[in-house]
Amino acid sequence: MTLFITNHVLSGAVIGLAAPRRPALVALTAAGSHFALDSVPHWGTKDKRKFRRVAIVDGLCGLATMAAIMRIAPKGTRVAVLAGMVGAAFPDSDKPAEMFFHRSPFPLRLDQFHSAIQRESARGVRTEVRAAALMAALVVLLSSARRLSAGARFRRTSRGGVRRRRWL
Numbered sequence: 001m002t003l004f005i006t007n008h009v010l011s012g013a014v015i016g017l018a019a020p021r022r023p024a025l026v027a028l029t030a031a032g033s034h035f036a037l038d039s040v041p042h043w044g045t046k047d048k049r050k051f052r053r054v055a056i057v058d059g060l061c062g063l064a065t066m067a068a069i070m071r072i073a074p075k076g077t078r079v080a081v082l083a084g085m086v087g088a089a090f091p092d093s094d095k096p097a098e099m100f101f102h103r104s105p106f107p108l109r110l111d112q113f114h115s116a117i118q119r120e121s122a123r124g125v126r127t128e129v130r131a132a133a134l135m136a137a138l139v140v141l142l143s144s145a146r147r148l149s150a151g152a153r154f155r156r157t158s159r160g161g162v163r164r165r166r167w168l
Contacts, residue, residue, distance in 0.1 A: 004042075004043065004058045004061075004062075004128050004132070005055075005058050005059055005061075005062040005089055005092055006058055006061045006062045006065050006132060007037065007128060007131050007132050007135065008033075008034055008037060008062075008088040008089045008092065009062045009065050009066055009069070009085045009088060009089055010065065010069075010131075010132060010135035010136055010138075010139060011030065011033050011034075011037060011084075011088050011135055012026075012030040012033070012081075012083075012084035012085040012086070012087055012088030012089065013069045013073070013081050013084055013085050013135075013139045014084070014135055014138045014139060014142065015029050015030045015033060015084040015087075015088070016030070016073075016077060016080040016081035016082070016083060016084030016085065017073070017077055017080075017081060017084075017138075017139065017142035017143060017146060018142065019080060020076055020077035020079075020080040020081070020146065021080070022080065023079045023080040023082075023083040023084075024083070026080045026083045026084045026087065027083040027084065027086065027087035028087065029084075029087070030083070030084040030085070030086075030087030030088035031087040031088065031090055031091060033088055034087075034088050034089070034090070034091040034092070035091065035113075035114070035117060037131075038114065038117050038118055038119075039117045039118075039119060040119065040127065041119045041120070041121060041124050041127055042119065042120060042124040042127050042128055042131075043120065043121070043122070043124040043125040043127070043128050044118060044120020044121065044122075044124060045120070045122065052099070055095060059096075062089065066082075066085050069081060069085065069139055070082065072139075072140070072143050073143055073146075074143060074146045074147045074150060076146070076150060077143075077146055091106075091114060093105065094106055094111060094114070
């Protein structure tokens, strides 16, 4: 049915941290990344009850992940990071819409395309876990790098003042 939403959230955060000054572009790129990730072999099941149980837990994990990432994201990147996370998760908003309202908010052709690109298997959970670990590490690494980069933009002058470095 779908890649874990938490992995989409993590990928969107990575994209936001990579391009923090372009939140609109980040949101669009992250939405595109959603379809690229869904075409990679990942966990899935035809059993709707099992899927729903996993999806609810994963949705809550995705929200918690968003909160944690927003907490560690450097100030100058937060809008783009949030745009990336929302953009990457948005294409799967059809799942709760179908569950609660019995219809998708998207055009039929988009739903058909989204369904056709899925490559799922019960063994795909290994791919999900590896992807989550890699992307979580990237989020921490990029957040740290952005924080260090922001600190390096300023340096003390001999008179005790602060001078901004122009090339960063």
